[in-house]
Amino acid sequence: xxxxxxxxxxxxGAWVPASNGGTFERRxxxxxxxxxxxxxxxxxxxAKRAVEGVDQGRHDWAATDPEKRMTVLEKAADLILExxxxxxxxxxxxxxxxxxxxxxxxxxxxxxxxxxxxxxxxSLGETFxxxxxxxxxxxxxxxxxxxxxxxxxxxxxxxxxxxxxALATGNGVVFKPSEVTxxxxxxxxxxxxxxGVPEGAIALVQGGGAELGTALVTxxxxxxxxxxxxxxxxxxxxxxxxxxxxxxxxxxxxxxxxVLEDADTERAAQIIAQGAFNLTGQACTATSRAFxxxxxxxxxxxKVVNKARAIKVGNGLDKNTKMGPLAxxxxxxxxxxxxxxxxxxxxxMAYGADDLETPLPQNGFYVAPTxxxxxxxxxxxxxxxxxxxxxxxxxxxxxxDAIRQANTVEYGLAASLVTRDMGRALxxxxxxxxxxxxxxxxxxxxxxxxPFGGIKHSSNQTYKEQAGHGVMDFYTTTxxxxxxx
Ligand code: NAD
Numbered sequence: 001x002x003x004x005x006x007x008x009x010x011x012x013g014a015w016v017p018a019s020n021g022g023t024f025e026r027r028x029x030x031x032x033x034x035x036x037x038x039x040x041x042x043x044x045x046x047a048k049r050a051v052e053g054v055d056q057g058r059h060d061w062a063a064t065d066p067e068k069r070m071t072v073l074e075k076a077a078d079l080i081l082e083x084x085x086x087x088x089x090x091x092x093x094x095x096x097x098x099x100x101x102x103x104x105x106x107x108x109x110x111x112x113x114x115x116x117x118x119x120x121x122x123s124l125g126e127t128f129x130x131x132x133x134x135x136x137x138x139x140x141x142x143x144x145x146x147x148x149x150x151x152x153x154x155x156x157x158x159x160x161x162x163x164x165x166a167l168a169t170g171n172g173v174v175f176k177p178s179e180v181t182x183x184x185x186x187x188x189x190x191x192x193x194x195x196g197v198p199e200g201a202i203a204l205v206q207g208g209g210a211e212l213g214t215a216l217v218t219x220x221x222x223x224x225x226x227x228x229x230x231x232x233x234x235x236x237x238x239x240x241x242x243x244x245x246x247x248x249x250x251x252x253x254x255x256x257x258x259v260l261e262d263a264d265t266e267r268a269a270q271i272i273a274q275g276a277f278n279l280t281g282q283a284c285t286a287t288s289r290a291f292x293x294x295x296x297x298x299x300x301x302x303k304v305v306n307k308a309r310a311i312k313v314g315n316g317l318d319k320n321t322k323m324g325p326l327a328x329x330x331x332x333x334x335x336x337x338x339x340x341x342x343x344x345x346x347x348x349m350a351y352g353a354d355d356l357e358t359p360l361p362q363n364g365f366y367v368a369p370t371x372x373x374x375x376x377x378x379x380x381x382x383x384x385x386x387x388x389x390x391x392x393x394x395x396x397x398x399x400x401d402a403i404r405q406a407n408t409v410e411y412g413l414a415a416s417l418v419t420r421d422m423g424r425a426l427x428x429x430x431x432x433x434x435x436x437x438x439x440x441x442x443x444x445x446x447x448x449x450x451p452f453g454g455i456k457h458s459s460n461q462t463y464k465e466q467a468g469h470g471v472m473d474f475y476t477t478t479x480x481x482x483x484x485x
Contacts, residue, residue, distance in 0.1 A: 005037030007186050009046060009206055012053035013199035019045045024207065026182060029096040029325045030315040030364040036094050039182040042207035044215035050174050050203035054145050055221035057200015058172025062142050066120045068196075069168055073117035076195035077110035084110075087156075087187060092316040094183050095155055096324040096365070097279055099316055109160040109188075111448055116164035119472055123169050128480075135483040140476040142170040143246060144223040147216055149237070151229045152327055153282045155181030156188055161452075161466050162226040163192070163202075169475040171224075172201045176216055178229075179208030180328055214240050224248070224474065226465075228284075230385075231411075231457050238460065248474055249460040250453055252385045253284045253413030255443040256406035258428070259292040259300055260399060260419040267440070268292070268418040269303030275416065275442035276391035277311055277369045280323050282331070284458075285414040285436065285444040288386055289375075291394045291402035301373055301393055305351045308369040313360060325365040326388060332365035335388030339370055342381045342390075348373045350393070377405045385411065399424060407433045412456035414443040435459060 008015040017023070018040035028034035040046070061069075080087065088102040095102070127137045146166040150159045155177060166173050177185025189204040205216065213233070217225055217240045224246040227237055234249040241247055257275060259268040275287025292300045316324035326332045343349065350373040353360065360366040367388060375382050375392035382392050396402045406415065415434035417425060425439045435454040436446070446452045451464035451471065463474035 004035050005183060007037050007039035007182055007206060009040045009042060009050070010189050010193075010202065010204040011046060011050045012203075013057065016040075018042050018207070019049070024179060026094060026180070028093050028364070029327050030093075030317070032363055034093070037183055039179075039186075039206045042205045042212055044211060046205055046207075047212055047215035048219060050205045051145060051147075051216065051219035051221050054172035054174050054201065054203050057198065058142075058145065061167070061172065061198050061201035062170040064170065066123070069120040069170065070117040072196040073113045073120065073164060073168060076191050076197075077113040077117070079191050079195055080106055080110040080113070089317065090187065091155065091181075091184050092324070094181050095152060096327050097316055098321050098324050099319070101279060102316070105154060105157045108448070109156045112157065112160040112164050115448060115467060116168040119165060120168040123472060123476055125478075133485050136480065137483070138478045138480050140169075140478055143475060143477050144171065145174060145221045146171045146475060147174045147176070147219075147222045147225045149176045149213065149216070149225065149227045149229065150178060150185075152178035152180035153279065153284070155184035158228050159185070159188055162228075163188070165472055165475050166226070167192070167197060167201070169472060171475055174203045174205060174216065174222065176205045176207075176213070179206070182206045210236060213237070217241050217245075226474065234460070246462070246474065247460055248463050248465070250284070250465060251458050252387075252411055253286070253454065253458055254289065254383070254385050254409040254411040255285055255287050255414040255416075255434070256289045256291060256432075257287045257416045257418065257443060258399070258402045258406060259290065259296065260417070260421065260424060261293045261295050262420050263296065263418040265296050265299045265303055268296075268300050269307055271416060271418055271440070271442050272300070272304050272391060273307035275444050277308065277323055277389045278442070278444055280326055280367075281389035282327060282387055283444045285446070286387070287391060287416070287443045289382055289392050289394060289406070291396045291406055293402075294395055294397055297393070297395045301350060301371075304391070304393065305371055308351045308371055309355065311369050313366055313368065315361070315364070323369065323389065326367060327365070329365065331388065332367070335367055335386060335390065338381060338384070338386045338388070338390060339367075342372050342379070345379055345381070347375055347379060347381065347392075377408060383409055403428075403431045410457040411454065413454035413458040414438065416441060416443045
């Protein structure tokens, strides 16, 4: 068994334990005997010190030549790529996703840092037409202290699309990773410091819970909060933050895939299965509902079941594993409870744990890929976010019916359509209530270069993330300057 890791907070320019000495433990979800490490269970006092430290220490970074900020972020990307194999193994051990997915995630993190390194040079102001011998222009400044609160399912790529643009534009950053993935959070900050981010410009606060979260969000020096996580937590942050802080809240999903009569059934099944079972269904963009036209429904269902059957569930460090465990006991309990809800509602389970040829390992949070068939839209499984490898197939008669049912949920993150009919594809982009729309590809997966974010309960819809118009605006304040001679 490997030796336990002792993690620290990074506060006031130093690696320190929690002020009261409290710790929490993280275990490997694929092997519950394996302790990943012990981390500071931070208190509101730690939150206060972290925010005040960054507020005092951020000014040199804000004054740094943008070219220097670019170089630092590029260096962070280089460091990640140099040690990507070790970083990916740690991520798999901590979160459970297969090694290939963990490697891709760290590579995406490096790519994000390069993307925002370039943006450091592009924070532009404008000039405006006015009469006479005068000039009116806008200048952009960092907002000050940016608080990044992130989930465990993408423990480094999501933080990088928040911390990267915040640092590129000269802000100080307080980072609170999920308590489920503290080691990945610490690695991220170690790399940024090694790359040259000044000690005063960044803080790492480990831990979880409403008390710590609220202390961070309400700290007066925090000017902007960028959050990804559940709707419940996003709502609590919205309430706690008050009117004067800038908020970016990206939250849950209940993502549909609609399959039309003209679809290639093999391709449709592939798109549904990939969307539903990739990352053990623990992606905000995972497919959890498939609306399939009656004429091809049975064929698509059979093919989705075959794909579920072919998935090897196991420890993500095993190279044959296609689907790792769920990340936590709470996830394990919730997903199994929702499967029981489906059974209690009398839903037909077309594939699940009882159909496995090899039993699931018992030492981790393993569940089978699960397919429910002929699910009515009123089922709890069709309406609530499950966040696990469970997909509901709905039999529908026409496109309009599919759209109507798909839009009944509270969320609006991602949606996909499988068809060869480009007219329908264009209609779909307008008809479906989602922020990310895919034609002939799975709901999951986001381009490096495109805007990302939901609508409805999936987002507070202030600023998009990732790339494209307005993304960097979240991290800067505009001042309008009037110059007269
Ligand atoms: P979560 O809401 O439980 O936790 C997210 C973060 O918030 C964690 O760091 C947690 O410690 C912190 N937190 C908890 N209570 C808080 C409070 N009162 N104030 C401030 N911070 C608090 O979510 P999770 O379980 O880590 O992640 C799963 C959820 O995230 C799912 O709903 C999923 O759909 C969503 N998600 C959304 C996106 C997206 O981009 N829309 C991406 C990934 C995950």
